[in-house]
Amino acid sequence: MRSVIAAASVISAASAFPWVATQGGVDTSLMKRQQSGGSNPGGPQSCPFNPNHVPAAPYNFTRYPYNGAQNGKAYVLPVFRFEHHSNKHNSGKGVGGYQVPAPGDTDHYFVAPKSTDIRGPCPGLNAAANHGFLAHDGITTFNELVDAQQNIYNVGYDLAQLLAVLGLTLTDGDLVTEKLSIGCDATTRTSFNPALTGSEPGLDGHNKFEADTSLTRK
Ligand code: HEM
Secondary structure, three states: OHHHHHHHHHHHHHHHOHHHHHOOOOOHHHHOOOOOOOOOOOOHHHOOOOOOOOOOOOOOOOOOOOOOOOOOOOOOOHHHOOOOOHHHOOOOOOOOOOOOOOOOOHHHOOOOOOOOOOOOOOHHHHHHHHOOOOOOOOEEEHHHHHHHHHHHHOOOHHHHHHHHHHHHHHOOOEOOOOEEEOOOOOHHHHOOOHHHHOOOOHHHOOOOOOOOOOOOOO
């Protein structure tokens, strides 16, 4: 733990005071920072490209109800629900305790990511994409994110929306297309106009949606 704290303090010191890196005894191998430009890790040139984008697998709530969250819209109490419109727009019931994927729901069975699929720093979203609750290639949408969080993990509707909004805004997803890369910079696929928006680095974006601790990463 002491070496971790020492390492952590060296890293923060080095980025704040670059001359630290030149001091004797400082292990500079710890100071690899993710640069999301060009062909660097997380950059557009090294970002997997799937030419045949397929959205998340459709839900069959009659057979596999999960939490019934659909199309990311607000929950409408049954008494106020108008037949022709609101039935299609449900938030989750907020009740968990069911198996995911449901036995027999082959559309949501695990499929390993291919070389053209984007995965990123969030194990929750990576697993959702592996199971088709998010687009398998990792280019997802606001609605897919809000529905998947509720249907898979029973995340509350408001938190699911908040995280999706943070994902879209903090890590520069696209507010027009409502698309977000769950990993590297896929601006050519998320942006409504790359010339106007500039780079949309996705969840890999450095210093965007990021914490200084990790369960699994240095
Ligand atoms: C729209 C929803 C979500 C977004 C935008 C999101 C985004 C992220 C990002 C950017 C990180 C990396 C943070 C870092 O490197 O410091 C992360 C980490 C993580 N996320 Fe998510 N997340 C979402 C939902 C979820 C859900 C639903 C779960 C679990 C049920 C989850 C579990 C985790 C865990 C455990 C980590 C820590 C991984 C590690 O560092 O070891 N996330 N998330």
